[in-house]
Amino acid sequence: MYSSSANVSERQAAPPSLAISTVIFALRPSESSGRPTLWLPLVRRIREPFKGLWALPGGPLSHAESLQDAASRNLRETTGLAPSYLEQLYAFGGLHRSPTQRVVSIVYWALVQPTEAALADESENVRWFRADRLGELAFDHNAIVDYALWRLRNKLAYGSVAYHLLGEYFTLAQVREVYEAVLDRELDPANFRRQLKSTPEIEETGEYLQGGKHRPPRLYRFTGRPGLDPDNRSTP
Amino acid sequence: MYSSSANVSERQAAPPSLAISTVIFALRPSESSGRPTLWLPLVRRIREPFKGLWALPGGPLSHAESLQDAASRNLRETTGLAPSYLEQLYAFGGLHRSPTQRVVSIVYWALVQPTEAALADESENVRWFRADRLGELAFDHNAIVDYALWRLRNKLAYGSVAYHLLGEYFTLAQVREVYEAVLDRELDPANFRRQLKSTPEIEETGEYLQGGKHRPPRLYRFTGRPGLDPDNRSTP
DNA sequence: TTAGTTTTGGTCATACTGACCATAACTAGA
DNA sequence: TCTAGTTATGGTCAGTATGACCAAAACTAA
Numbered sequence: 001m002y003s004s005s006a007n008v009s010e011r012q013a014a015p016p017s018l019a020i021s022t023v024i025f026a027l028r029p030s031e032s033s034g035r036p037t038l039w040l041p042l043v044r045r046i047r048e049p050f051k052g053l054w055a056l057p058g059g060p061l062s063h064a065e066s067l068q069d070a071a072s073r074n075l076r077e078t079t080g081l082a083p084s085y086l087e088q089l090y091a092f093g094g095l096h097r098s099p100t101q102r103v104v105s106i107v108y109w110a111l112v113q114p115t116e117a118a119l120a121d122e123s124e125n126v127r128w129f130r131a132d133r134l135g136e137l138a139f140d141h142n143a144i145v146d147y148a149l150w151r152l153r154n155k156l157a158y159g160s161v162a163y164h165l166l167g168e169y170f171t172l173a174q175v176r177e178v179y180e181a182v183l184d185r186e187l188d189p190a191n192f193r194r195q196l197k198s199t200p201e202i203e204e205t206g207e208y209l210q211g212g213k214h215r216p217p218r219l220y221r222f223t224g225r226p227g228l229d230p231d232n233r234s235t236p
Numbered sequence: 237m238y239s240s241s242a243n244v245s246e247r248q249a250a251p252p253s254l255a256i257s258t259v260i261f262a263l264r265p266s267e268s269s270g271r272p273t274l275w276l277p278l279v280r281r282i283r284e285p286f287k288g289l290w291a292l293p294g295g296p297l298s299h300a301e302s303l304q305d306a307a308s309r310n311l312r313e314t315t316g317l318a319p320s321y322l323e324q325l326y327a328f329g330g331l332h333r334s335p336t337q338r339v340v341s342i343v344y345w346a347l348v349q350p351t352e353a354a355l356a357d358e359s360e361n362v363r364w365f366r367a368d369r370l371g372e373l374a375f376d377h378n379a380i381v382d383y384a385l386w387r388l389r390n391k392l393a394y395g396s397v398a399y400h401l402l403g404e405y406f407t408l409a410q411v412r413e414v415y416e417a418v419l420d421r422e423l424d425p426a427n428f429r430r431q432l433k434s435t436p437e438i439e440e441t442g443e444y445l446q447g448g449k450h451r452p453p454r455l456y457r458f459t460g461r462p463g464l465d466p467d468n469r470s471t472p
Numbered sequence: 473t474t475a476g477t478t479t480t481g482g483t484c485a486t487a488c489t490g491a492c493c494a495t496a497a498c499t500a501g502a
Numbered sequence: 503t504c505t506a507g508t509t510a511t512g513g514t515c516a517g518t519a520t521g522a523c524c525a526a527a528a529c530t531a532a
Contacts (some may be wrong), residue, residue: 012526014253014299015253015254015296015297015299016254016297016299018250018251018252018254018340060251061251061252061329061340062330063250063338064251065331066329066330066331067327067329067340088326088327090324090482091303091324091327091342093302093303093342094302094467095300095301095302102299104254104297104303105340106327106329106340106342154246171510172510173509173510185515187327188490188491188492189509189510189511190491190492190493190510190511190512190513191489191490191491193511193512194489194513195488195489196510198488212498212499212509213498213499213500213508213509214498214499214507214508214509214510215496215497215499215508215509215510215511216497216498216509217500217509217510217511217512218510218511230525231330241507390478407479408479408480409478409479424522424523425478425479425480426479426480426481426482426520426522426523426524427520427521427522427523429479429480429481430481431519431520434519448478448529448530449476449477449478449529449530449531450476450477450478450479450528450529450530450532451477451478451479451480451527451528451529452478452479452528452529453479453480454479454480
């Protein structure tokens with residue numbers, strides 16, 4: 001236990017180490033109902049501490065990359081995916097997050113589109129889990145995922161983030177399913193469509209989605225901008 | 237220029253250093269109009285880089301303190317103040333924020349009440365400035381302050397943050413002045429008071445503010461909880 | 473006593489929301 | 503081919519919040 005080459009006083013003297021982690025969300029159909037639900041990829045710890053438990057993908061910050069670049073690199077390295085949305089979540093720096101050393105984690109959260117997510121790498125040590133059915137994770141990662149979910153729900157209510165979980169073209173019912181999956185409650189189809197139709201960033205296309213079992217719905221396109229981070233801010 | 241004891245390759249190898257800074261807001265009466273305006277304390281750089289320029293208070297993260305403790309310590313050390321509100325703003329980690337080394341700054345923002353703010357230390361190297369009249373600051377600190385202002389405005393619209401810029405008892409007109417100072421536009425007194433009276437966290441006291449030039453306004457008290465950080469979250 | 477100013481309560485038209493109803497358009501199966 | 507089932511789509515209606523505006527109340531200063 002608490003294996004390390006350094007003794008206590010040496011660890012006390014060393015500066016806190018800095019790591020980047022990422023909470024990656026994507027939609028996948030639930031096995032039971034088939035309706036879209038939130039999933040996220042985790043990696044298995046192969047070393048102490050917390051060896052064997054699942055954890056958020058992450059790693060140290062390398063010298064020549066910005067925080068966001070580091071987040072998007074470790075996203076690509078663990079899952080093979082490119083995010084359609086990436087934003088800083090929070091810097092977690094509690095004293096006892098790791099039992100072996102003081103580590104400050106700057107955590108990002110990302111959304112990937114379903115076409116991408118279908119291609120995601122999976123292996124013995126990388127697996128996708130339903131966001132509402134995670135077990136006990138390593139470190140404080142359960143709390144981090146909870147906070148990321150809270151942010152996702154908030155951003156959703158505000159506006160432009162839902163479309164980053166969908167492909168380029170989508171039906172209004174698909175957008176509603178995203179909201180229902182993330183907020184975990186049913187929404188009135190008619191009222192929901194009225195709201196979307198009143199937002200100028202959602203553009204009607206001439207196309208319809210064919211092949212469904214019922215009346216073919218019209219396809220729409222999102223024409224908005226992403227977020228309002230200091231790192232990529234356009235209009236306040 | 238670029239003075240340092242380490243040469244380039246040594247700097248490349250060293251891990252990015254980690255610092256904590258804080259944007260501290262308080263209300264002070266404007267010299268011209270006398271109405272409350274936003275001010276913040278800055279410290280003068282006494283070393284390169286940016287020697288002589290003003291910068292946000294900050295310093296390295298010491299080993300035995302959490303991020304928030306570090307922020308509140310350097311707030312106390314530079315101004316002698318205890319914040320009534322303190323929240324993480326963002327982690328800034330661009331590659332070229334400092335010309336001499338790679339540094340990642342985790343920035344907090346704070347509000348202090350005017351009774352406290354009146355006691356603030358000021359000296360040759362610590363001075364308060366109007367938030368809308370800063371000159372050129374060291375590093376990327378102008379951008380950081382801009383972002384902090386944006387966050388403050390946002391939080392204000394949402395809810396509970398304005399009262400942390402006021403004392404325990406306040407009139408509705410004083411709350412309105414806070415909003416007007418931060419949002420930089422005038423608000424209708426009657427409509428504004430209607431909104432405040434409909435929020436349950438604002439409690440009427442039996443007291444009135446005496447000594448004014450006109451009809452004495454009733455005093456109120458705020459009974460809400462602070463914020464919704466992962467570090468201090470109560471009800472989502 | 474009066475003028476001036478702020479506090480406070482009120483109206484009115486408009487906009488948005490949630491609950492709900494009705495029709496259109498398509499598929500699947502009889 | 504017809505009919506039932508389901509989703510897509512458009513609409514109404516009451517309740518609530520918002521911004522513009524009016525008016526009385528209450529105090530000070532002169």
